[in-house]
Amino acid sequence: MPTHSALPLVAPPRLAWFRQLAVRFAILWPLKAAGTMTFMALFFWGYFTVLRQPLTVPTMMPRLVVDEWIPFSAAAFPVYASLWVYVSLPPAFIGSLRPLLWFGAWISAMCLFCLGIYWLLPTSVPSAGIDWSAYPQLAAIKNVDAAGNACPSLHVASSVFTALWLERIARSVKAPAALRWGNALLCAAILWSTIATRQHVVLDVIAGVVVGLAFALPSLRHVARMAPREL
Template sequence: MTTHWTRAIAHRMGTLWLLKMVGTAAFMTLFFWAYFTVLEHPLREPVVVPTLWLDAWVPLAPAAFAVYISLWVYVSLAPALISNLRALLHYGLWVSALCLFCLAIFWCVPTQTPVLDIDWSLYPGLSLIKGMDAAGNALPSLHVGSAVFSAFWLHRVLTTVNAPAWLRWINVVHCAAIAWSTMATRQHVAWDVIAGAAVGTLFAWLSLRSLQWGKAPIAA
């Protein structure tokens, strides 16, 4: 009899849980240090990313703040649900490669979002983001890139454990909502989102494809 998907997910979450918890916390700490170091010390003056018609179509939405910060929970789900050490290390290497690729772009070709005439003090949640994360490190959006990368890996896991279609759709919707939130909070413009989605898709495809390479494919 096939193991029910809820039991399979619970088993995966319990596997290597301490390593996953400590590893994820350590990775995020190191990432934020590198991210803000690059943000504060770009190689040259940042270039402003132009806007598209899509930017005017997406209105400022203070409620998007909650969706925006949900990324840090969302990106923790895929490693938490990986079933073995080899796959976990494989995931860690590829998500590190994604981050390093984007950080290299931010440092060598720094970009920033346009300066907007908005009184951020009227939006406490959004002003918190603006105070912590300046308008640099814009293109590609690493927020979107990491969300898309995670979405592909979560889809892989959910498919493997035979999770219902509605759960897989929630995964897709959450990823899309995070992408929307980067524009609705005015942290990014459309070009940033498009580039971030492309980078996330590329690294996700390469990482998942390489699971099957070699004589001993890695089971995730």
């Protein structure tokens, strides 16, 4: 009988990066949506509880020469506010349950760490000498955001944490360099906005970057060990 040589195995074509992201977005979306909303609700409850009841009187953070290099800009407010959409992107594009749960655990740990600092060692930013009534959106933030949450900037730490997780996801789906650069630039813009809105000073931002790296890097290494092919 004639023999037939074995046909070579051909791997199925890899989906385009944007289709991979669409598939990831659809996976577990009810859990992601409910989890993100629940996380933010619990975070704000803890955040304002700590700020209203600090353990000691807040210490004023010093303003450095570098702070004067970044002028106040009311136009920075939309960038500042964009964090709450930005931080929801990593869980939205995580493609399986285990890394999703670990993402939630690590970012929760980072938030609890910062809230603990705000409670034990509260800090505030110096007066900017600005008439906030001329900037209603920023005035609303100033009215509800009690002194005590300056250093480290959790806004900055969350941005850095988010940027590194999104970079890992982008590499996983082989997203184009332009998208990855866009992610880095948005993170940098949010960092800038924290100073340009006078919500923070440079020292707060530096401390926030350190905290973000301190939690993001080990979290990604941990997930790479626990679920190496799932992120």
